[in-house]
Amino acid sequence: MKKQALFVLLLSSFLLTACGNPATSESKAPESNNQPAQSQTNCGPSQPASQPQQSSQQTPASSKTPWTTSYAKPSGTALSLTAPENDIHTDLQYSYLQDPDWRNIKAYIPTTGADGGNKGDKSHPKALSFKFEDLGDAETYYVQVSKDNRFTNAEVRTITKKSYDFYNAEIGTKYYYRAATSEAALANAQTKEYQVANLAPRFIHVDGVINFRDTGGWKSSLVNNGVVKQGLYYRCAQFNNGSRKNITAAGLQTIKELGIKVDIDMRDSRNVPTTSPINTTDWPVEILKASVPSGSESDRWEGSNGTWMGTSCNIAEQYKLIFEAIKVADQKPIALHCTHGADRTGIMSFFLLGLLGVDVNDIGRDYVLTRYAGERAVLPETEFDNWVSKTMNCDGATFAEKTYNHLKNDIGIPADTLETIREKFVPGYTRPAGA
Numbered sequence: 064m065k066k067q068a069l070f071v072l073l074l075s076s077f078l079l080t081a082c083g084n085p086a087t088s089e090s091k092a093p094e095s096n097n098q099p100a101q102s103q104t105n106c107g108p109s110q111p112a113s114q115p116q117q118s119s120q121q122t123p124a125s126s127k128t129p130w131t132t133s134y135a136k137p138s139g140t141a142l143s144l145t146a147p148e149n150d151i152h153t154d155l156q157y158s159y160l161q162d163p164d165w166r167n168i169k170a171y172i173p174t175t176g177a178d179g180g181n182k183g184d185k186s187h188p189k190a191l192s193f194k195f196e197d198l199g200d201a202e203t204y205y206v207q208v209s210k211d212n213r214f215t216n217a218e219v220r221t222i223t224k225k226s227y228d229f230y231n232a233e234i235g236t237k238y239y240y241r242a243a244t245s246e247a248a249l250a251n252a253q254t255k256e257y258q259v260a261n262l263a264p265r266f267i268h269v270d271g272v273i274n275f276r277d278t279g280g281w282k283s284s285l286v287n288n289g290v291v292k293q294g295l296y297y298r299c300a301q302f303n304n305g306s307r308k309n310i311t312a313a314g315l316q317t318i319k320e321l322g323i324k325v326d327i328d329m330r331d332s333r334n335v336p337t338t339s340p341i342n343t344t345d346w347p348v349e350i351l352k353a354s355v356p357s358g359s360e361s362d363r364w365e366g367s368n369g370t371w372m373g374t375s376c377n378i379a380e381q382y383k384l385i386f387e388a389i390k391v392a393d394q395k396p397i398a399l400h401c402t403h404g405a406d407r408t409g410i411m412s413f414f415l416l417g418l419l420g421v422d423v424n425d426i427g428r429d430y431v432l433t434r435y436a437g438e439r440a441v442l443p444e445t446e447f448d449n450w451v452s453k454t455m456n457c458d459g460a461t462f463a464e465k466t467y468n469h470l471k472n473d474i475g476i477p478a479d480t481l482e483t484i485r486e487k488f489v490p491g492y493t494r495p496a497g498a
Contacts, residue, residue: 148191149260151260175437186276186437190268192227195226202223208240230317233294238256239257261280263282264277264280264429271302273308281425291488296389297399300402327388331356341398354374355381366475383475387480403433412426417454417462417466418467420463430447431447
Protein backbone atom coordinates (compact mmCIF):
# COMPACT_ATOMS: atom_id res chain seq x y z
CA MET A 64 0.00 0.00 0.00
CA LYS A 65 2.89 2.36 0.82
CA LYS A 66 4.41 1.71 -2.62
CA GLN A 67 1.06 2.31 -4.31
CA ALA A 68 0.56 5.60 -2.43
CA LEU A 69 4.09 6.70 -3.35
CA PHE A 70 3.40 5.92 -7.02
CA VAL A 71 0.17 8.00 -6.98
CA LEU A 72 2.05 10.91 -5.36
CA LEU A 73 4.83 10.81 -7.97
CA LEU A 74 2.30 10.59 -10.82
CA SER A 75 0.39 13.62 -9.49
CA SER A 76 3.62 15.62 -9.23
CA PHE A 77 4.53 14.71 -12.82
CA LEU A 78 1.13 15.81 -14.14
CA LEU A 79 1.31 19.15 -12.33
CA THR A 80 4.76 19.79 -13.79
CA ALA A 81 3.64 18.91 -17.33
CA CYS A 82 0.44 20.95 -17.27
CA GLY A 83 1.78 23.99 -15.42
CA ASN A 84 0.88 25.36 -12.03
CA PRO A 85 -2.22 27.52 -11.67
CA ALA A 86 -1.59 31.27 -11.96
CA THR A 87 -1.63 33.27 -8.76
CA SER A 88 -2.22 36.94 -8.14
CA GLU A 89 1.55 37.38 -7.88
CA SER A 90 2.26 35.82 -11.28
CA LYS A 91 4.18 38.14 -13.61
CA ALA A 92 2.89 39.01 -17.06
CA PRO A 93 4.70 37.03 -19.75
CA GLU A 94 7.48 38.95 -21.47
CA SER A 95 6.92 39.93 -25.05
CA ASN A 96 8.85 37.91 -27.59
CA ASN A 97 8.80 40.40 -30.48
CA GLN A 98 6.95 37.91 -32.66
CA PRO A 99 3.70 38.71 -34.52
CA ALA A 100 0.54 37.00 -33.40
CA GLN A 101 -0.28 33.73 -35.10
CA SER A 102 -2.35 34.14 -38.23
CA GLN A 103 -6.06 33.50 -37.96
CA THR A 104 -8.67 33.41 -40.66
CA ASN A 105 -10.86 35.96 -38.86
CA CYS A 106 -10.51 38.55 -36.15
CA GLY A 107 -11.49 37.05 -32.82
CA PRO A 108 -12.38 38.48 -29.43
CA SER A 109 -9.95 40.72 -27.60
CA GLN A 110 -6.87 38.89 -26.32
CA PRO A 111 -3.60 40.16 -24.83
CA ALA A 112 -1.57 41.58 -27.70
CA SER A 113 1.82 40.26 -28.65
CA GLN A 114 4.25 42.66 -30.26
CA PRO A 115 3.77 43.58 -33.91
CA GLN A 116 6.52 43.06 -36.41
CA GLN A 117 8.83 46.06 -36.30
CA SER A 118 9.60 48.17 -39.33
CA SER A 119 12.90 47.47 -41.04
CA GLN A 120 13.48 51.19 -41.54
CA GLN A 121 15.32 53.33 -39.05
CA THR A 122 12.88 55.01 -36.69
CA PRO A 123 13.21 58.09 -34.44
CA ALA A 124 13.33 57.91 -30.66
CA SER A 125 9.60 58.57 -30.57
CA SER A 126 8.79 55.13 -31.97
CA LYS A 127 11.39 52.85 -30.36
CA THR A 128 9.28 51.76 -27.40
CA PRO A 129 8.13 48.16 -28.02
CA TRP A 130 4.40 47.50 -27.93
CA THR A 131 2.84 45.48 -25.14
CA THR A 132 -0.39 45.81 -23.18
CA SER A 133 1.47 44.79 -20.02
CA TYR A 134 3.76 47.80 -20.38
CA ALA A 135 5.51 49.01 -17.23
CA LYS A 136 4.03 52.02 -15.48
CA PRO A 137 5.22 55.28 -17.12
CA SER A 138 7.92 57.13 -15.21
CA GLY A 139 5.74 60.16 -14.56
CA THR A 140 8.75 62.39 -15.15
CA ALA A 141 8.64 64.83 -18.04
CA LEU A 142 11.59 65.85 -20.16
CA SER A 143 12.21 69.59 -20.36
CA LEU A 144 13.73 70.36 -23.74
CA THR A 145 13.89 73.36 -26.04
CA ALA A 146 12.63 72.79 -29.56
CA PRO A 147 15.04 73.73 -32.37
CA GLU A 148 14.30 77.06 -34.02
CA ASN A 149 13.24 75.33 -37.25
CA ASP A 150 10.85 72.90 -35.52
CA ILE A 151 7.11 73.66 -35.59
CA HIS A 152 6.49 72.22 -32.12
CA THR A 153 6.32 74.13 -28.87
CA ASP A 154 8.84 73.17 -26.19
CA LEU A 155 6.15 71.16 -24.34
CA GLN A 156 5.15 69.29 -27.50
CA TYR A 157 8.77 68.72 -28.52
CA SER A 158 9.75 67.38 -25.10
CA TYR A 159 7.00 64.76 -25.22
CA LEU A 160 7.83 63.76 -28.80
CA GLN A 161 11.43 63.10 -27.72
CA ASP A 162 10.34 60.95 -24.77
CA PRO A 163 10.93 57.30 -25.76
CA ASP A 164 8.04 56.30 -23.49
CA TRP A 165 5.03 57.52 -25.47
CA ARG A 166 2.72 56.29 -22.69
CA ASN A 167 4.20 58.93 -20.41
CA ILE A 168 1.82 61.57 -21.82
CA LYS A 169 0.28 62.34 -18.43
CA ALA A 170 3.60 63.73 -17.21
CA TYR A 171 3.29 66.47 -19.83
CA ILE A 172 -0.47 67.08 -19.69
CA PRO A 173 -1.40 66.00 -16.13
CA THR A 174 -4.94 67.41 -16.07
CA THR A 175 -7.68 67.89 -18.64
CA GLY A 176 -11.31 68.96 -18.54
CA ALA A 177 -13.14 65.65 -18.20
CA ASP A 178 -16.34 67.68 -17.85
CA GLY A 179 -15.77 69.27 -21.26
CA GLY A 180 -14.32 72.42 -19.71
CA ASN A 181 -10.98 73.22 -21.32
CA LYS A 182 -8.04 73.26 -18.88
CA GLY A 183 -5.74 75.00 -21.35
CA ASP A 184 -5.35 74.33 -25.07
CA LYS A 185 -1.76 73.42 -25.92
CA SER A 186 -2.48 71.79 -29.27
CA HIS A 187 -1.39 74.66 -31.51
CA PRO A 188 2.11 74.72 -33.02
CA LYS A 189 4.55 77.59 -32.84
CA ALA A 190 5.23 79.88 -35.78
CA LEU A 191 8.52 79.66 -37.67
CA SER A 192 10.34 82.98 -37.99
CA PHE A 193 11.48 83.95 -41.49
CA LYS A 194 13.91 86.82 -40.96
CA PHE A 195 15.08 89.55 -43.35
CA GLU A 196 16.95 91.93 -41.06
CA ASP A 197 19.25 93.00 -43.90
CA LEU A 198 16.50 95.18 -45.39
CA GLY A 199 16.33 98.90 -44.75
CA ASP A 200 13.78 100.30 -42.32
CA ALA A 201 10.23 100.76 -43.60
CA GLU A 202 6.71 101.03 -42.23
CA THR A 203 5.55 98.07 -44.34
CA TYR A 204 7.33 95.00 -45.69
CA TYR A 205 6.11 92.78 -48.51
CA VAL A 206 6.76 89.04 -48.18
CA GLN A 207 6.31 85.92 -50.31
CA VAL A 208 6.74 82.30 -49.17
CA SER A 209 6.70 79.28 -51.48
CA LYS A 210 7.81 75.68 -51.80
CA ASP A 211 9.34 76.50 -55.21
CA ASN A 212 12.00 79.16 -55.80
CA ARG A 213 10.04 80.73 -58.65
CA PHE A 214 7.27 81.75 -56.22
CA THR A 215 4.60 80.58 -58.63
CA ASN A 216 1.22 81.94 -57.47
CA ALA A 217 2.75 82.88 -54.10
CA GLU A 218 0.57 85.33 -52.19
CA VAL A 219 2.05 88.70 -51.24
CA ARG A 220 1.68 89.43 -47.52
CA THR A 221 2.28 92.72 -45.76
CA ILE A 222 3.77 93.02 -42.27
CA THR A 223 5.33 95.72 -40.13
CA LYS A 224 8.45 93.99 -38.74
CA LYS A 225 11.59 92.42 -40.20
CA SER A 226 10.46 88.84 -39.72
CA TYR A 227 7.46 86.86 -40.85
CA ASP A 228 5.67 84.41 -38.52
CA PHE A 229 4.92 81.41 -40.70
CA TYR A 230 2.39 78.88 -39.41
CA ASN A 231 1.50 75.39 -40.63
CA ALA A 232 4.70 74.55 -42.47
CA GLU A 233 4.96 71.00 -43.76
CA ILE A 234 7.53 69.10 -41.73
CA GLY A 235 10.79 68.11 -43.45
CA THR A 236 10.13 70.60 -46.25
CA LYS A 237 12.32 73.33 -47.72
CA TYR A 238 10.67 76.73 -48.15
CA TYR A 239 11.81 79.78 -50.07
CA TYR A 240 10.99 83.31 -49.01
CA ARG A 241 11.79 86.84 -50.08
CA ALA A 242 10.93 90.29 -48.77
CA ALA A 243 11.12 93.87 -49.94
CA THR A 244 10.04 97.35 -48.91
CA SER A 245 7.70 97.59 -51.90
CA GLU A 246 5.67 95.05 -53.83
CA ALA A 247 7.35 96.08 -57.09
CA ALA A 248 10.76 95.26 -55.65
CA LEU A 249 9.83 91.67 -54.72
CA ALA A 250 10.72 90.23 -58.12
CA ASN A 251 14.38 91.22 -57.64
CA ALA A 252 14.58 90.56 -53.91
CA GLN A 253 17.07 88.07 -52.51
CA THR A 254 15.64 84.55 -52.21
CA LYS A 255 16.35 82.83 -48.92
CA GLU A 256 15.91 79.16 -47.94
CA TYR A 257 14.43 77.66 -44.79
CA GLN A 258 14.56 73.92 -44.01
CA VAL A 259 11.83 72.77 -41.61
CA ALA A 260 12.73 70.08 -39.07
CA ASN A 261 11.41 66.62 -39.84
CA LEU A 262 9.56 65.61 -36.69
CA ALA A 263 6.00 64.27 -36.83
CA PRO A 264 3.23 65.00 -36.27
CA ARG A 265 2.42 68.22 -38.08
CA PHE A 266 0.32 70.28 -35.67
CA ILE A 267 -1.86 72.86 -37.42
CA HIS A 268 -2.93 76.32 -36.23
CA VAL A 269 -6.54 77.04 -37.19
CA ASP A 270 -7.85 79.96 -35.18
CA GLY A 271 -10.89 78.94 -33.13
CA VAL A 272 -10.33 75.17 -33.50
CA ILE A 273 -8.43 72.82 -31.18
CA ASN A 274 -6.68 69.48 -31.66
CA PHE A 275 -5.94 70.09 -35.36
CA ARG A 276 -3.15 68.07 -36.96
CA ASP A 277 -2.09 66.42 -40.19
CA THR A 278 -2.06 62.62 -40.42
CA GLY A 279 0.86 62.92 -42.85
CA GLY A 280 4.51 62.98 -41.86
CA TRP A 281 4.67 59.68 -39.94
CA LYS A 282 7.11 57.05 -41.18
CA SER A 283 5.63 54.12 -43.13
CA SER A 284 6.94 50.56 -43.40
CA LEU A 285 5.13 49.92 -46.71
CA VAL A 286 8.23 51.03 -48.67
CA ASN A 287 11.85 51.68 -47.81
CA ASN A 288 12.17 55.07 -46.10
CA GLY A 289 8.42 55.51 -46.56
CA VAL A 290 6.62 58.58 -45.24
CA VAL A 291 2.88 59.31 -45.19
CA LYS A 292 2.08 62.23 -47.48
CA GLN A 293 1.07 65.49 -45.86
CA GLY A 294 -1.85 67.70 -46.79
CA LEU A 295 -4.46 65.02 -47.55
CA TYR A 296 -6.17 64.08 -44.28
CA TYR A 297 -6.49 66.28 -41.23
CA ARG A 298 -8.03 65.40 -37.87
CA CYS A 299 -9.47 67.93 -35.43
CA ALA A 300 -12.21 68.83 -32.97
CA GLN A 301 -15.54 70.35 -34.00
CA PHE A 302 -15.49 73.68 -35.84
CA ASN A 303 -18.32 75.28 -33.87
CA ASN A 304 -18.73 74.71 -30.15
CA GLY A 305 -21.62 76.97 -29.22
CA SER A 306 -20.67 79.88 -26.99
CA ARG A 307 -17.25 78.53 -25.96
CA LYS A 308 -15.20 78.46 -29.16
CA ASN A 309 -15.94 78.76 -32.87
CA ILE A 310 -13.75 78.95 -35.94
CA THR A 311 -12.88 82.56 -36.74
CA ALA A 312 -12.49 84.42 -40.04
CA ALA A 313 -8.73 83.84 -39.77
CA GLY A 314 -9.40 80.14 -39.22
CA LEU A 315 -11.58 79.99 -42.32
CA GLN A 316 -8.75 81.55 -44.31
CA THR A 317 -6.41 78.82 -43.05
CA ILE A 318 -8.90 76.14 -44.17
CA LYS A 319 -8.69 77.66 -47.65
CA GLU A 320 -4.88 77.77 -47.56
CA LEU A 321 -4.75 74.12 -46.51
CA GLY A 322 -6.99 73.27 -49.47
CA ILE A 323 -9.57 71.38 -47.39
CA LYS A 324 -12.64 70.56 -49.50
CA VAL A 325 -14.54 67.98 -47.41
CA ASP A 326 -15.73 68.25 -43.80
CA ILE A 327 -16.38 64.73 -42.45
CA ASP A 328 -18.56 65.05 -39.34
CA MET A 329 -18.77 61.93 -37.15
CA ARG A 330 -20.83 63.46 -34.35
CA ASP A 331 -24.30 62.24 -33.43
CA SER A 332 -26.69 62.96 -36.29
CA ARG A 333 -28.59 65.60 -34.30
CA ASN A 334 -25.37 67.65 -34.07
CA VAL A 335 -24.42 67.50 -37.75
CA PRO A 336 -25.48 70.64 -39.66
CA THR A 337 -26.77 70.67 -43.22
CA THR A 338 -24.00 73.00 -44.31
CA SER A 339 -20.44 72.80 -43.05
CA PRO A 340 -19.31 75.64 -40.74
CA ILE A 341 -16.17 75.94 -42.88
CA ASN A 342 -18.08 76.35 -46.13
CA THR A 343 -17.74 79.90 -47.51
CA THR A 344 -18.71 81.69 -50.69
CA ASP A 345 -15.14 81.92 -51.98
CA TRP A 346 -14.12 78.45 -50.74
CA PRO A 347 -16.92 75.84 -50.94
CA VAL A 348 -16.54 72.87 -48.58
CA GLU A 349 -18.93 69.95 -48.75
CA ILE A 350 -20.09 68.15 -45.63
CA LEU A 351 -20.08 64.37 -45.35
CA LYS A 352 -22.37 63.11 -42.62
CA ALA A 353 -20.84 59.95 -41.19
CA SER A 354 -22.48 59.90 -37.77
CA VAL A 355 -21.41 57.29 -35.22
CA PRO A 356 -23.60 57.32 -32.08
CA SER A 357 -22.44 58.21 -28.60
CA GLY A 358 -22.34 55.15 -26.36
CA SER A 359 -21.07 52.84 -29.12
CA GLU A 360 -17.45 52.86 -27.94
CA SER A 361 -17.21 49.11 -27.32
CA ASP A 362 -18.57 48.32 -30.79
CA ARG A 363 -16.67 50.75 -33.01
CA TRP A 364 -13.67 48.58 -33.82
CA GLU A 365 -16.05 45.87 -35.09
CA GLY A 366 -18.19 48.36 -37.03
CA SER A 367 -21.31 46.90 -35.44
CA ASN A 368 -24.91 47.35 -36.58
CA GLY A 369 -27.25 48.20 -33.71
CA THR A 370 -28.88 50.84 -31.52
CA TRP A 371 -27.03 52.97 -28.96
CA MET A 372 -28.70 55.53 -26.71
CA GLY A 373 -31.80 55.37 -28.89
CA THR A 374 -29.92 55.88 -32.18
CA SER A 375 -29.75 53.12 -34.79
CA CYS A 376 -26.63 52.89 -36.91
CA ASN A 377 -24.61 50.53 -39.05
CA ILE A 378 -21.16 51.75 -38.08
CA ALA A 379 -19.41 49.80 -40.85
CA GLU A 380 -21.46 51.68 -43.45
CA GLN A 381 -20.25 54.99 -42.00
CA TYR A 382 -16.67 53.76 -42.21
CA LYS A 383 -17.21 52.81 -45.86
CA LEU A 384 -18.39 56.34 -46.65
CA ILE A 385 -15.31 57.78 -44.99
CA PHE A 386 -12.85 55.49 -46.73
CA GLU A 387 -14.36 56.30 -50.12
CA ALA A 388 -13.76 59.98 -49.34
CA ILE A 389 -10.19 59.25 -48.23
CA LYS A 390 -9.68 57.45 -51.55
CA VAL A 391 -9.98 60.79 -53.39
CA ALA A 392 -8.32 62.99 -50.75
CA ASP A 393 -5.64 63.94 -53.27
CA GLN A 394 -8.40 65.75 -55.17
CA LYS A 395 -10.47 66.81 -52.15
CA PRO A 396 -8.41 67.06 -48.93
CA ILE A 397 -10.32 66.10 -45.79
CA ALA A 398 -10.87 67.46 -42.30
CA LEU A 399 -12.41 64.70 -40.17
CA HIS A 400 -13.73 65.35 -36.68
CA CYS A 401 -16.22 64.40 -33.99
CA THR A 402 -16.71 66.58 -30.91
CA HIS A 403 -13.27 66.72 -29.29
CA GLY A 404 -11.40 64.77 -31.97
CA ALA A 405 -10.66 61.97 -29.52
CA ASP A 406 -12.56 58.66 -29.84
CA ARG A 407 -14.48 58.54 -33.11
CA THR A 408 -11.83 60.62 -34.83
CA GLY A 409 -9.26 58.51 -33.01
CA ILE A 410 -10.42 55.16 -34.34
CA MET A 411 -10.55 56.44 -37.92
CA SER A 412 -6.98 57.69 -37.61
CA PHE A 413 -6.04 54.37 -35.98
CA PHE A 414 -7.42 52.49 -38.98
CA LEU A 415 -5.84 54.81 -41.54
CA LEU A 416 -2.38 54.97 -39.97
CA GLY A 417 -2.39 51.20 -39.43
CA LEU A 418 -3.33 50.66 -43.07
CA LEU A 419 -0.50 52.96 -44.16
CA GLY A 420 2.18 51.01 -42.29
CA VAL A 421 2.78 53.44 -39.44
CA ASP A 422 4.41 51.82 -36.41
CA VAL A 423 1.87 50.94 -33.72
CA ASN A 424 3.76 53.01 -31.14
CA ASP A 425 3.57 56.08 -33.37
CA ILE A 426 -0.16 55.43 -33.81
CA GLY A 427 -0.46 55.31 -30.02
CA ARG A 428 1.44 58.56 -29.68
CA ASP A 429 -0.85 60.21 -32.24
CA TYR A 430 -3.86 58.95 -30.29
CA VAL A 431 -2.84 60.34 -26.89
CA LEU A 432 -1.74 63.71 -28.31
CA THR A 433 -5.40 64.73 -28.03
CA ARG A 434 -4.65 65.43 -24.34
CA TYR A 435 -2.81 68.55 -25.54
CA ALA A 436 -6.18 70.05 -26.50
CA GLY A 437 -7.08 70.09 -22.82
CA GLU A 438 -10.63 68.73 -23.07
CA ARG A 439 -10.36 64.94 -22.95
CA ALA A 440 -8.37 62.76 -20.55
CA VAL A 441 -7.20 60.44 -23.34
CA LEU A 442 -4.82 57.67 -22.27
CA PRO A 443 -3.80 54.39 -23.98
CA GLU A 444 -6.00 52.26 -21.76
CA THR A 445 -9.08 54.34 -22.60
CA GLU A 446 -9.67 52.53 -25.89
CA PHE A 447 -6.42 52.26 -27.80
CA ASP A 448 -5.05 49.15 -26.07
CA ASN A 449 -8.28 47.30 -26.82
CA TRP A 450 -8.15 48.26 -30.50
CA VAL A 451 -4.59 46.96 -30.77
CA SER A 452 -5.40 43.70 -28.96
CA LYS A 453 -8.27 42.99 -31.35
CA THR A 454 -6.20 43.89 -34.40
CA MET A 455 -3.42 41.55 -33.30
CA ASN A 456 -5.86 38.64 -33.61
CA CYS A 457 -6.40 39.34 -37.30
CA ASP A 458 -4.75 37.51 -40.16
CA GLY A 459 -1.46 39.00 -41.35
CA ALA A 460 2.27 39.01 -40.65
CA THR A 461 2.51 42.72 -39.81
CA PHE A 462 0.29 45.23 -38.05
CA ALA A 463 -0.31 46.92 -41.41
CA GLU A 464 -1.55 43.70 -42.98
CA LYS A 465 -3.69 42.83 -39.97
CA THR A 466 -5.34 46.24 -40.24
CA TYR A 467 -5.80 45.80 -43.99
CA ASN A 468 -7.46 42.42 -43.53
CA HIS A 469 -9.76 43.68 -40.79
CA LEU A 470 -10.90 46.60 -42.93
CA LYS A 471 -11.42 44.41 -45.98
CA ASN A 472 -12.83 41.22 -44.47
CA ASP A 473 -14.73 42.48 -41.42
CA ILE A 474 -15.68 46.08 -42.20
CA GLY A 475 -16.19 45.46 -45.93
CA ILE A 476 -13.92 48.13 -47.45
CA PRO A 477 -13.14 47.09 -51.06
CA ALA A 478 -9.54 46.02 -51.70
CA ASP A 479 -9.26 48.54 -54.54
CA THR A 480 -10.16 51.37 -52.15
CA LEU A 481 -7.55 50.25 -49.62
CA GLU A 482 -4.85 49.84 -52.27
CA THR A 483 -5.66 53.20 -53.86
CA ILE A 484 -5.36 54.91 -50.48
CA ARG A 485 -1.98 53.29 -49.91
CA GLU A 486 -0.77 54.39 -53.34
CA LYS A 487 -1.88 58.00 -52.83
CA PHE A 488 -0.76 58.38 -49.21
CA VAL A 489 2.61 56.58 -49.35
CA PRO A 490 4.73 57.74 -52.30
CA GLY A 491 6.53 54.83 -53.92
CA TYR A 492 3.98 52.20 -52.89
CA THR A 493 2.74 49.91 -55.65
CA ARG A 494 -0.12 47.49 -55.10
CA PRO A 495 0.64 43.78 -55.49
CA ALA A 496 -0.27 42.15 -58.79
CA GLY A 497 -3.95 41.24 -58.87
CA ALA A 498 -4.90 43.45 -55.91
